[in-house]
Amino acid sequence: MKVRVKVKHLVLGLLSASLLYVLFLFAVPQLQRYLDRQAVLNGTFSDKETLFHTLEAAQPGKGRWELIKSAIIERGDDSIVQRYQVYVGPDYSSSAGENEGGVPELTGDEKRPYLEEYVEHGPVDGYLVRATRQLVLYYDGKLEPERAEKALVAAEHRMAGRPTDLRWKELQLDRAKLYASAGQPERGLKLLDELTGNLKDMESYDSFVNVKIADLRVRLLGQLGQIPQALEEVERRLSSQQDTHPQLQTGNSPVQIDQLQMLKSRLEQAVVKGQQGLAVVSGTIKRSDGKPLTGAGVFLRERGTASRSVQPEDPYQTVTDAEGRFTFSGVLPDSYQLQLGLRFEQIDGWTWPVPNHEWIDVKGAEKVNRDIILQPLMKLIAPVDQQVITGDYVRFEWEPVAGAAFYNLSGKVQLSDGTIGSVLAMNIGATQADILVEKLYNHPFGVSYKMAEQGQEPKPDPIPILGFANPENRFSWSVEAFDASGRLLTRSDGYRLQEKTMGKLPFFYLQQRKLTAADRLLLDGKFEEAMRAYGQALEIDASDLHALRMLVRLYEVEASRQRQGGIPEEALPYVKRLVELSPASHYVFMLLEDSLKKRQWADADHYHAWLAEVGETGSYSDSIYAIGLLRQGKLQEASRLLRTALEQDDSHRFVGVYLAVQLYLTESLPDALALADQFPERSFGQQRPVWSALLQALHEEDQASSGYMEELKAKLAWFFADDAAQMDAWSPPAGQGAIMTFLQELRKVR
Incomplete structure (x- = not known):
């Protein structure tokens, strides 16, 4: 009996081992394949080998298409806009984060066979459109337009069999764009005619593609030199859009109308100039x-x-x-x-x-x-790598750039979600600059606001207010190199992502002072309590520069929150005291603005002369002062100062005022038009007028009536004198609407 028990236990043990072995041979690999498949479907696979092994093991059918959708199409780029991590331009730059989750990035060559497979055999759905576009992008990058066209045609044919699904028409529009890029306008126009015919009765869909078709047709007609026909096309589509979709004119969806009107305006310019092409x-x-x-x-x-x-x-x-x-x-x-x-x-x-x-x-x-x-990128020497500075000045130093005649130095304050910075010193003739810490304390960063929750008012960020006076915050700096003509050669600020490009990092701390109780209140966002605390500090020590600075900045914050221009009246004694104790151009400019606002011309002359004497005038302060000269009737002097400012400021933000002065002085619209072309306004991020177009409208009215220039000069005189009552009360007669528009735009110049 005992022997039987032992044998039975032995047999059971052998059976258990065998089952475990079978489980190991069959169940575990099956489990691993399941886990790998789920990782691919969830987009969380950690290596390419797992991905490709899973894809190759998948049998044709729904399961395989789901894998290709998740691993390839959903992680692909449908347009070149999605392809890049960094966008840079003259006035705009942005960047996206690195690939998240550790999922490996696939190359175009690795994606191509799966995209081709989906385009040729995959389900006819929205993913087919995406797969086709991604494949076209790949072929474009390989300079294979014929294969791109072939992929589009194949997908169109597959989707055309489903008359209720109009997404295949999006691919047809993509193909027309391909012809435009390839310089094949006839083929593109023929395809657009077909597309327009198919959409004739699809009112809602036509609204979606109307502007795209019009814009593309204009480009294709322009390639053929048919500018008048292009204008007719836009006018026809604009009329159709306005008649068929009246809600677009009531503010519900004005984008299409605006785009078509902008297109029309530019084509009208081309027709007037007799252009034969684009x-x-x-x-x-x-x-x-x-x-x-x-x-x-x-x-x-x-x-x-x-x-x-x-x-x-x-x-x-x-x-x-x-x-x-x-x-x-x-x-x-x-x-x-x-x-x-x-x-x-x-x-x-x-x-x-x-x-x-x-x-x-x-x-x-x-x-x-x-x-x-x-x-x-330029290489920096000091201060770098979190250096702590406790002395009276900071020595900024960098390696020289071949051909550089001077350098501009900027400082930045670290925020919770980025940085904010501005220029510290300009026209530095050496590869180093010693900046007094007191000057850094005086340096303003303006008022910026934190991101707010939906429905809540944004709150001022206290960190830029305290600026360089925060011993607990980290600061950074950058430098730009220019040649003798003022052309930018290179800069230190940029992307350094590898050890060989990293170099020394431009971070440092200023720890000459400690935070006061008032500073702590400020950093906690308790602005009113901080103002009282700084005021109390001044009662104890009237020469407390830090308390003075902070009070002035907090008054600036309050003016910003109330949307008031200039410095509040109650802040003026503190500003004047600062100018006495630690003269800095920022505070002097505040007094200049206040004097101009109050028409205290002698004080304005004094403050502007002070800025000029220390070399701290700029295009903006000169332009503001020039407008003050206009108010006094000093047109010739204002004109000279405005011209100098325009030559210094590439944005030309005050060109409208300069044109008004020149019109008044010379009575020549053609001369003013030439100046508008020479100094086009470039105020970034603002919808500012095209001054040449406004002047052209004035010129056309002038040609149609007598005594027009006298009327124009009379109205410009109102603007020079800042006679708001006269300008507000005037209602232009027929033939003087362009004067009213010109005057309205002049009053917006700031």
């Missing part, structure tokens, strides 16, 4: 060592949209070829900025030294070339 803008992108940037995104941004992020529907976008070349054809008359889309590895250690407010002015059927050369 422009071509081209160039190359290379590094200074001669290496071309292949596969970089290039975006030609229109004046009205350049201040926002790049969108997939923006009309002018392309990718550089193997030689770094790019071309835009069918470019309408307008002012444009070039912006680049780059991967981190393309910009790592390099910078595009493009000046602010650099624009391309397209006026006719011209060929414009604009080459871009990336330069190595």
